[in-house]
Amino acid sequence: xxxxxxxxxxxxxxxxxxxxxxxxxxxxxxxxxxxxxxxxxxxxxxxxxxxxxxxxxxxxxxxxxxxxxxxxxxxxxxxxxxxxxxxxxxxxxxxxxxxxxxxxxxxxxxxxxxxxxxxxxxxxxxxxxxxxxxxxxxxxxxxxxxxxxxxxxxxxxxxxxxxxxxxxxxxxxxxxxxxxxxxxxxxxxxxxxxxxxxxxxxxxxxxxxxxxxxxxxxxxxxxxxxxxxxxxxxxxxxxxxxxxxxxxxxxxxxxxxxxxxxxxxxxxxxxxxxxxxxxxxxxxxxxxxxxxxxxxxxxxxxxxxxxxxxxxxxxxxxxxxxxxxxxxxxxxxxxxxxxxxxxxxxxxxxxxxxxxxxxxxxxxxxxxxxxxxxxxxxxxxxxxxxxxxxxxxxxxxx
Numbered sequence: 001x002x003x004x005x006x007x008x009x010x011x012x013x014x015x016x017x018x019x020x021x022x023x024x025x026x027x028x029x030x031x032x033x034x035x036x037x038x039x040x041x042x043x044x045x046x047x048x049x050x051x052x053x054x055x056x057x058x059x060x061x062x063x064x065x066x067x068x069x070x071x072x073x074x075x076x077x078x079x080x081x082x083x084x085x086x087x088x089x090x091x092x093x094x095x096x097x098x099x100x101x102x103x104x105x106x107x108x109x110x111x112x113x114x115x116x117x118x119x120x121x122x123x124x125x126x127x128x129x130x131x132x133x134x135x136x137x138x139x140x141x142x143x144x145x146x147x148x149x150x151x152x153x154x155x156x157x158x159x160x161x162x163x164x165x166x167x168x169x170x171x172x173x174x175x176x177x178x179x180x181x182x183x184x185x186x187x188x189x190x191x192x193x194x195x196x197x198x199x200x201x202x203x204x205x206x207x208x209x210x211x212x213x214x215x216x217x218x219x220x221x222x223x224x225x226x227x228x229x230x231x232x233x234x235x236x237x238x239x240x241x242x243x244x245x246x247x248x249x250x251x252x253x254x255x256x257x258x259x260x261x262x263x264x265x266x267x268x269x270x271x272x273x274x275x276x277x278x279x280x281x282x283x284x285x286x287x288x289x290x291x292x293x294x295x296x297x298x299x300x301x302x303x304x305x306x307x308x309x310x311x312x313x314x315x316x317x318x319x320x321x322x323x324x325x326x327x328x329x330x331x332x333x334x335x336x337x338x339x340x341x342x343x344x345x346x347x348x349x350x351x352x353x354x355x356x357x358x359x360x361x362x363x364x365x366x367x368x369x370x371x372x373x374x375x376x377x378x379x380x381x382x383x384x385x386x387x388x389x390x391x392x393x394x395x396x397x398x
Contacts, residue, residue: 002308002350005268008382009348012270015289015371017359019054019267021378027230027262028061034229034236035062038243040254043085045225046072048259050360051373052079053385058262064104066257070095073102083140085222085255087147087188089169091117100124100142105255107145107188107222109168111175114146114184122183145186145222146171148214152206153191155226157301160193173210185219187211192226194260197239200227204246220253221246227256230264263356268308269294269371273347274326283321284333285343289351290325292332293365297357304334308350311338319343327366364393 004020005012012018035042043064044055052075058065059080066085067073076084083104090109091099096117100106106121108114125141132139149170153163162169170189191203200223208215215221229236247254271289278284291298298305306312314320315338322335362370370388377383 002268002352004376004380005270005350008376009270011382012374013372013384013387014270014272014348015287015294016270016384017267017354017371017373018270018376018382019051019263019355019374020376021054021057022376023266024054024057024263025378027264027266028058030230030236031258031261032061034240035256038240038254039247040243040256042256042258044080044262045257045259046075047360048225048356049263050075051263051355053373054375055079062262070099070102073099077102085257096120097124103142104140105143105145105186105220105222107147107186109147109170111146111171114144118144118181118183125183143185143220144183145188145218145220146176146180146184147188147190148173148176148207148211150189150191150203150207150210152203154195154199154202155191155193157193159300161191163191176211176214178213180214180217186222187215187218187220188222188224190222190224190226190257192224194228194231195226196228196231197235197242200239201242204242215250215252218250218252220255221250222255222257225257225259227258228261228264229258230261260356265353267353267355267376269351269354269358271349271351273343273345273349275345276321276343282335283319284324285321285349286324286326287349288326289371290327290332290365290368291323291334292325292327292329293363293368294325294371295351295354295358296361296363298334299331305354306352307337308352309339310349314338323349327368329366364396367393369393 031042043066044058044062045066047068064082065076065080067076068088073084085105086103087107128139128141147170149172151163153161155161158164271287273285274288275286314336318338319342320336320338322333325332372387374384
């Protein structure tokens with residue numbers, strides 16, 4: 001069991017996501033060291049970590065955040081107190097003006113999107129420049145980029161691979177001109193998923209082979225996310241050397257927007273055993289949480305989450321259980337785990353590393369309450385930040 005968490009289990013509601021502030025700061029310190037040493041900008045990706053109550057901590061280390069919807073943009077504006085780096089696969093006409101006003105950078109997914117909206121961007125930027133009466137204060141204009149598809153990715157799961165044939169994400173080289181037009185400053189790609197710097201190196205080779213002449217014309221290059229630099233064994237020195245060399249070769253500003261790396265191994269999901277039964281020779285424990293509603297990434301990826309004080313794989317001779325969620329979906333289960341003693345109703349099970357991506361994907365399917373959210377602070381206090389009930393379920397319906 002997590003020793004820092006153990007003394008607080010009696011006061012933590014179940015189910016509950018618990019972020020450990022010290023671990024978040026540890027990750028942010030490493031990421032900040034990389035960005036300063038490499039001379040790049042690393043920003044928070046909300047799609048991986050949107051726990052806005054922790055944004056004041058993130059702001060101590062990172063200067064910005066990236067968003068992929070107007071709602072995420074507003075969260076960046078309100079709780080990071082900056083304009084967003086925005087990428088949306090297809091912009092909606094009725095939202096576009098507000099997106100412009102709330103963004104510092106805007107990436108277009110396709111050439112057709114650029115052609116459709118570039119005039120409105122130019123008009124907005126001209127208005128901002130004309131309205132700026134203080135020559136010592138830069139005008140609040142928007143810098144635009146185009147997302148490209150280097151047609152190279154080492155992501156094994158197709159659901160997370162933006163380079164599969166027919167991918168809608170990013171323009172291939174044949175869809176772009178030889179010259180970046182006025183107003184298009186950046187090149188953006190995102191083809192990694194919890195990868196290391198050597199995967200990035202091979203990806204950059206593919207990017208350069210297809211888009212090299214456009215990179216020389218760009219002012220900035222956004223390397224997207226998937227850079228899992230906080231994972232044990234990640235070679236940050238290799239990453240720093242890679243970033244420096246690329247930045248100097250093309251004379252560009254480099255932006256990175258990792259999702260998992262920021263909240264990697266920073267917290268848990270606390271749950272409770274509600275029932276124990278035997279089903280045709282298989283021991284089953286039903287929990288007050290749900291894999292389908294609260295941990296859907298475990299079924300999508302798929303992957304088997306680690307449980308503290310449990311054996312990740314069945315061990316002969318030890319009590320072994322298939323763990324079931326509390327929804328009526330037949331596939332809402334995960335198996336099998338072994339324990340040192342039989343599970344009983346009321347026992348606490350703690351799922352490890354449940355903060356990045358897991359929290360942002362929760363649903364109220366079947367009317368199941370969302371897990372509470374709390375934080376274990378650096379001065380060893382548990383703070384209950386939010387709980388959910390009927391109103392949270394009802395507000396998503398009509």
